[in-house]
Amino acid sequence: MSLNVMAESDQFNPAFLQQLKVLRDQALDSQLAYEITESLTTEVGARLAGSPGDAKAVAWAQAKFKELGFDRVMTEPVPLKRWTRGQETARILSPFPHNLAITALGRTHPTPDEGITAEVVHFATLADLQAADKSEVAGKITFISERMVRSQDGSGYGKAVAGRGLTAQVTAAKGGVAAIIRSIGTDNNRTPHTGGARYDKDIPSVPAGAISNPDADLLVNMLKRNKPVTLQLKLTSHWDGDYTSQNVIGDMLGSEKPDEYIVIGCHLDSWDLGTGALDDAAGCGITMAAAKLIHDTIGPLKRTIRVVLWANEEYGISGAIAYHEAHKNELKQHILGGESDLGADKIYALGTRVAESALPTVDTMMSLLKPLDIEYAGNQGSSGADLIPMRRAGMAVFGLKQDASSYFDYHHTANDTLDKINPESMAQNVAAWIVVTALAAEADHDFGFGLSEE
Amino acid sequence: MSLNVMAESDQFNPAFLQQLKVLRDQALDSQLAYEITESLTTEVGARLAGSPGDAKAVAWAQAKFKELGFDRVMTEPVPLKRWTRGQETARILSPFPHNLAITALGRTHPTPDEGITAEVVHFATLADLQAADKSEVAGKITFISERMVRSQDGSGYGKAVAGRGLTAQVTAAKGGVAAIIRSIGTDNNRTPHTGGARYDKDIPSVPAGAISNPDADLLVNMLKRNKPVTLQLKLTSHWDGDYTSQNVIGDMLGSEKPDEYIVIGCHLDSWDLGTGALDDAAGCGITMAAAKLIHDTIGPLKRTIRVVLWANEEYGISGAIAYHEAHKNELKQHILGGESDLGADKIYALGTRVAESALPTVDTMMSLLKPLDIEYAGNQGSSGADLIPMRRAGMAVFGLKQDASSYFDYHHTANDTLDKINPESMAQNVAAWIVVTALAAEADHDFGFGLSEE
Numbered sequence: 001m002s003l004n005v006m007a008e009s010d011q012f013n014p015a016f017l018q019q020l021k022v023l024r025d026q027a028l029d030s031q032l033a034y035e036i037t038e039s040l041t042t043e044v045g046a047r048l049a050g051s052p053g054d055a056k057a058v059a060w061a062q063a064k065f066k067e068l069g070f071d072r073v074m075t076e077p078v079p080l081k082r083w084t085r086g087q088e089t090a091r092i093l094s095p096f097p098h099n100l101a102i103t104a105l106g107r108t109h110p111t112p113d114e115g116i117t118a119e120v121v122h123f124a125t126l127a128d129l130q131a132a133d134k135s136e137v138a139g140k141i142t143f144i145s146e147r148m149v150r151s152q153d154g155s156g157y158g159k160a161v162a163g164r165g166l167t168a169q170v171t172a173a174k175g176g177v178a179a180i181i182r183s184i185g186t187d188n189n190r191t192p193h194t195g196g197a198r199y200d201k202d203i204p205s206v207p208a209g210a211i212s213n214p215d216a217d218l219l220v221n222m223l224k225r226n227k228p229v230t231l232q233l234k235l236t237s238h239w240d241g242d243y244t245s246q247n248v249i250g251d252m253l254g255s256e257k258p259d260e261y262i263v264i265g266c267h268l269d270s271w272d273l274g275t276g277a278l279d280d281a282a283g284c285g286i287t288m289a290a291a292k293l294i295h296d297t298i299g300p301l302k303r304t305i306r307v308v309l310w311a312n313e314e315y316g317i318s319g320a321i322a323y324h325e326a327h328k329n330e331l332k333q334h335i336l337g338g339e340s341d342l343g344a345d346k347i348y349a350l351g352t353r354v355a356e357s358a359l360p361t362v363d364t365m366m367s368l369l370k371p372l373d374i375e376y377a378g379n380q381g382s383s384g385a386d387l388i389p390m391r392r393a394g395m396a397v398f399g400l401k402q403d404a405s406s407y408f409d410y411h412h413t414a415n416d417t418l419d420k421i422n423p424e425s426m427a428q429n430v431a432a433w434i435v436v437t438a439l440a441a442e443a444d445h446d447f448g449f450g451l452s453e454e
Numbered sequence: 455m456s457l458n459v460m461a462e463s464d465q466f467n468p469a470f471l472q473q474l475k476v477l478r479d480q481a482l483d484s485q486l487a488y489e490i491t492e493s494l495t496t497e498v499g500a501r502l503a504g505s506p507g508d509a510k511a512v513a514w515a516q517a518k519f520k521e522l523g524f525d526r527v528m529t530e531p532v533p534l535k536r537w538t539r540g541q542e543t544a545r546i547l548s549p550f551p552h553n554l555a556i557t558a559l560g561r562t563h564p565t566p567d568e569g570i571t572a573e574v575v576h577f578a579t580l581a582d583l584q585a586a587d588k589s590e591v592a593g594k595i596t597f598i599s600e601r602m603v604r605s606q607d608g609s610g611y612g613k614a615v616a617g618r619g620l621t622a623q624v625t626a627a628k629g630g631v632a633a634i635i636r637s638i639g640t641d642n643n644r645t646p647h648t649g650g651a652r653y654d655k656d657i658p659s660v661p662a663g664a665i666s667n668p669d670a671d672l673l674v675n676m677l678k679r680n681k682p683v684t685l686q687l688k689l690t691s692h693w694d695g696d697y698t699s700q701n702v703i704g705d706m707l708g709s710e711k712p713d714e715y716i717v718i719g720c721h722l723d724s725w726d727l728g729t730g731a732l733d734d735a736a737g738c739g740i741t742m743a744a745a746k747l748i749h750d751t752i753g754p755l756k757r758t759i760r761v762v763l764w765a766n767e768e769y770g771i772s773g774a775i776a777y778h779e780a781h782k783n784e785l786k787q788h789i790l791g792g793e794s795d796l797g798a799d800k801i802y803a804l805g806t807r808v809a810e811s812a813l814p815t816v817d818t819m820m821s822l823l824k825p826l827d828i829e830y831a832g833n834q835g836s837s838g839a840d841l842i843p844m845r846r847a848g849m850a851v852f853g854l855k856q857d858a859s860s861y862f863d864y865h866h867t868a869n870d871t872l873d874k875i876n877p878e879s880m881a882q883n884v885a886a887w888i889v890v891t892a893l894a895a896e897a898d899h900d901f902g903f904g905l906s907e908e
Binding site for chain 2: 188190
């Protein structure tokens with residue numbers, strides 16, 4: 001008897017566990033997740049919420065779920081305020097003319113059509129801008145040059161991204177006329193990183209954009225010469241009325257408890273600069289493939305496996321909010337949830353946030369995940385952004401942590417395209433999602449509800 | 455007595471050789487080349503021949519030569535036909551709408567303002583297009599998808615670039631309406647690679663552009679679905695009248711033979727998408743620094759060290775042609791020539807094309823280059839593009855071969871920016887250029903003239 005088998009919980013039928021191990025290993029050779037991702041990125045491509053790509057993606061998702069043989073395919077309406085990208089140019093006029101690669105931050109206001117021309121004032125970090133006197137900022141375009149640090153867990157993102165979120169509001173509060181930031185990314189490409197800025201309709205804000213890392217380097221070098229730097233900024237992206245998108249849901253129905261759901265999935269929308277391959281077509285491919293392979297190879301499990309392709313994660317988690325609202329009377333039927341939304345590189349850890357009583361099943365998960373080089377990251381785990389409303393309302397969650405070392409080279413840029421995905425790494429993801437999803441769907445117990453958030 | 459010293463030719467003063475070795479090693483710690491490169495890319499940036507950046511670069515170069523203490527700074531006029539970049543967009547209209555990242559190929563004709571819309575016909579290589587029947591091509595936009603192969607010596611470029619040169623003419627000859635190619639580059643960025651297409655005023659041609667590697671992958675994947683792919687192409691780049699640029703020349707005068715020249719240098723122009731850091735501000739930094747450090751540390755050598763910053767290498771080697779014409783009566787005073795024009799990564803080999811009688815001095819060069827991990831590549835060497843007219847007329851040349859493994863990730867793209875340069879690798883270049891330049895300037899003999907081209 002191997003160590004793995006010893007660690008397994010007694011609740012599962014040995015034949016089921018054996019089937020699951022075989023499927024896990026077969027999944028490592030499966031191209032299905034990659035094929036689904038290729039299909040979404042090729043046949044739809046960019047799919048910013050509210051854009052023509054949004055509706056195309058919804059149609060694609062319904063057709064794909066049906067093609068894959070999901071038992072039940074549904075859409076649920078997601079109302080949202082639409083934000084539409086416009087022109088975006090940045091030109092240093094003096095002392096040395098240059099065109100900068102820039103992209104508007106999501107949810108920001110437009111400049112006038114003729115643009116805004118003003119002197120640049122430089123801050124190393126958001127904290128420095130926050131500490132600055134209004135007289136330093138008034139009438140100027142602020143520039144935060146903090147660079148994101150690369151790491152396996154992507155934690156550099158959280159540190160740097162506060163500048164993206166807040167600079168437009170902080171700049172406005174100090175009398176600045178516009179804001180630019182160094183892109184929140186780890187690459188050296190002239191492909192600026194977009195992403196959402198904080199938006200509150202009652203808080204003043206200014207037009208804001210991110211310039212690419214090489215452009216930020218150039219601007220820093222220019223500013224070192226201690227001559228005034230004048231920038232002309234045109235960013236015509238803007239709020240653009242109301243829109244109704246859709247969450248698209250594919251269910252593989254449970255045999256014993258069809259009204260209990262293991263909720264996995266991805267977000268269907270993407271930023272508009274690339275084809276949203278890593279963010280988050282990959283997550284769709286991984287989770288759709290996992291459900292499909294479980295269904296075809298093992299058959300129906302006790303609970304329903306629900307794959308949700310969430311609408312408008314990127315600038316509002318609108319799909320998550322709408323789903324939570326629509327299902328608030330049946331939240332306790334959502335037994336465990338996870339989202340794949342950090343690219344397609346290999347998974348190195350499982351984190352959970354489940355009841356103590358469910359930890360033996362987590363041990364079983366780990367015994368099947370260890371051959372995939374996946375460690376346990378503890379029971380203080382988080383979840384994807386789209387599970388935040390339900391997690392806060394009490395749902396148990398898990399996270400299969402992907403190696404994010406290169407993810408932020410491409411995240412939210414024109415470079416987020418299919419070629420960035422290694423099919424072999426992606427298949428390892430599918431194998432891991434199969435293990436966790438199938439064991440949760442087949443478990444005799446629930447995973448707790450109303451767990452405290454630390 | 456070391457092996458190195460044993461290999462050295464007797465013609466050189468031992469004190470000079472000792473000074474040269476000390477300088478070679480000091481140069482490894484010098485930041486001068488990087489500082490010059492930072493200056494050109496920051497204070498001028500893009501400098502397409504005939505653009506506003508061209509005149510700024512000429513002014514920058516004169517000022518920089520003077521600041522560095524060159525004995526004689528000159529400009530020489532370079533007439534050229536100007537080519538100006540316009541708008542450039544490519545959009546797949548059906549079966550799946552996508553915007554492609556595209557850039558016009560240099561020297562190509564514009565589309566009408568409303569663009570050209572036609573079906574795409576795909577060829578794996580230029581040879582396949584050349585072999586195609588006119589009926590396959592007539593009325594269509596051709597697409598060549600051959601991918602450049604990465605290698606240390608950059609030889610993949612020569613193989614793939616024929617498509618860039620010829621597709622516009624071949625497509626026109628077969629009745630096609632426009633041509634696109636997969637970028638000639640080794641990266642996976644959405645930064646298409648421009649570059650010159652062949653132009654002959656009497657040969658029909660069509661508008662032509664290069665799409666980025668990820669866009670080429672997307673288009674190939676779409677074409678695999680066997681549905682007609684319709685592309686709308688707008689490329690308004692065009693020929694734009696006459697212009698006079700300048701070669702900028704800095705001389706460090708020789709003490710004994712001031713009218714004999716060791717010609718080193720770079721090209722001053724760049725493509726317009728990036729700041730031309732690797733191509734070819736780096737070559738300017740390396741060769742200007744080499745001449746400056748020789749002058750300041752060792753003093754005047756017997757011959758003049760002439761640093762030429764060539765005008766419009768990129769779409770016509772106009773500066774090279776003008777210089778050859780202006781100096782054709784004194785070509786034999788051009789003793790040896792070399793150009794630095796393949797980025798800033800480390801040099802791994804010296805190639806020469808010199809008289810047999812000069813090979814003992816090449817041996818001396820090699821004895822001083824070996825500590826820099828530089829091998830000898832033989833006496834069938836080539837030269838930079840700007841030395842082609844003088845080499846063909848008989849001038850002896852050398853080439854310090856740089857590792858080009860990553861060069862074609864950035865070459866002719868928006869990504870050709872300062873951050874791609876490693877200052878330490880660049881300093882190794884300077885050390886090598888110092889060795890070859892100083893020994894050639896101090897040698898008692900010439901390096902031959904009228905050597906055969908194989």
